[in-house]
Amino acid sequence: MENQTPTDQEIQNFQPKCIGPEGRNVGRSIAVSATGFVLPCCWLDRPSSPMDEKVKTLFDESLHIDNNDTIDDIISAEPWQKFMRELIEKPEDSSPICLEMCTRDGSRYVKKL
Numbered sequence: 001m002e003n004q005t006p007t008d009q010e011i012q013n014f015q016p017k018c019i020g021p022e023g024r025n026v027g028r029s030i031a032v033s034a035t036g037f038v039l040p041c042c043w044l045d046r047p048s049s050p051m052d053e054k055v056k057t058l059f060d061e062s063l064h065i066d067n068n069d070t071i072d073d074i075i076s077a078e079p080w081q082k083f084m085r086e087l088i089e090k091p092e093d094s095s096p097i098c099l100e101m102c103t104r105d106g107s108r109y110v111k112k113l
């Protein structure tokens with residue numbers, strides 16, 4: 001997947017639904033992909049996701065459900081925590097999927113009726 005640099009407006013409109021104002025996961029539920037990887041939401045479960053520079057960090061074999069005892073072990077692991085942290089700290093580096101799916105009105109990604 002091609003990673004294009006988002007515009008300032010897109011970054012401003014970016015509001016990750018998996019993270020609430022207090023930093024908790026409130027809007028979206030954790031998902032498990034058909035291939036056995038735990039994801040912050042089902043929107044990241046796309047055939048192209050393992051090729052996405054950002055999302056592919058969640059498809060590391062060390063994070064596969066077969067290689068962990070609990071879901072908590074996976075979501076507390078550094079690659080997972082880093083992905084979540086950087087949605088807030090480095091929104092400009094976010095996956096195009098996240099930028100597409102989690103924008104407020106005003107973004108070019110929001111379909112006009």
Ligand code: SF4
Pocket residue numbers: 015016017018019028040041042043044087097098099101102
């Ligand atoms: S698309 Fe990305 S930012 Fe939006 S809820 Fe899913 S993981 Fe979070």
